[in-house]
Amino acid sequence: MTDTSLRSVTVERTGPGHFTATNARGGTISFGTGSDTEGDTDFTPVELLLAALGGCTAVDVDIATSRHAEPSEFSVAVTGNKINDELGNRMTDLTVTFSVVFPDGDGAERARAILPRAVKTSHDRLCTVSRTVETGTPVTVTVEGA
Template identity: 70%
Template sequence: MSSTNEDSLRLVTVERTGTGRFTATNARGGTIAFETGDGTAFTPVELLLAAIGGCTAADVDVSTSRHVEPAAFTVTVSGHKVSDEDGNRMTDLAVAFSVGFPAGAAGDRARAILPRAVAVSHDRLCTVSRTIEAGAPVAVSVEEA
């Protein structure tokens, strides 16, 4: 059973800062600039991939780093942008973890729980990928500024 309330609300405001350039601001005042792809800033699709990777990385990090700090921790998220009769979208989304832990008992514990931590993040915890897989509808409206 799901519930929505003031505590469940997440909000980001996107403002145009120039031709093809935008800044997203969260409720805490953090900002991130992005663009349509002409420069080096992230595109909206790259931000989506980063959100998938960041969400699941955070889940897995909490589970594994309580045992030992990882020696290496990289998450690569990929997919193909396609355009067809159904419009533009991403397909073949994939998340790949490359994580190393130091030798020793703590590293062995972290290595042992890594596969389960990744699975639990994917199956239950990562809000971003869970929302994509569930196919949440997006309501769009227009108002005059």
């Protein structure tokens, strides 16, 4: 591994059930437990996982298609079922569904034609998030000083 391959975030507790993740560039995103408390709109960690799955492929697909035509609509729905079984809590039946519309004009036919291939290529080879989930990469958890 090289220094350029390392990715990291730091998660800090900001209050009961509330956290902020900060990346190496200083960007932040808040999340929490998703309690039913009125006004609690923070994403949960599971929702962040779903967003990462959709967002990773969305970035790849946008780069591949928007060089030919700017989409008039571009959304990605990501769903899954949270279950608890003998393996513990986990997500099953993860589905990423693209809805992309290109208006008529220069490059639109080309963008429409490559859309399915761009989605497949991202899923099969490019998207680090879905590739990591599907290959089942082990996670090491430690406690500093223990």
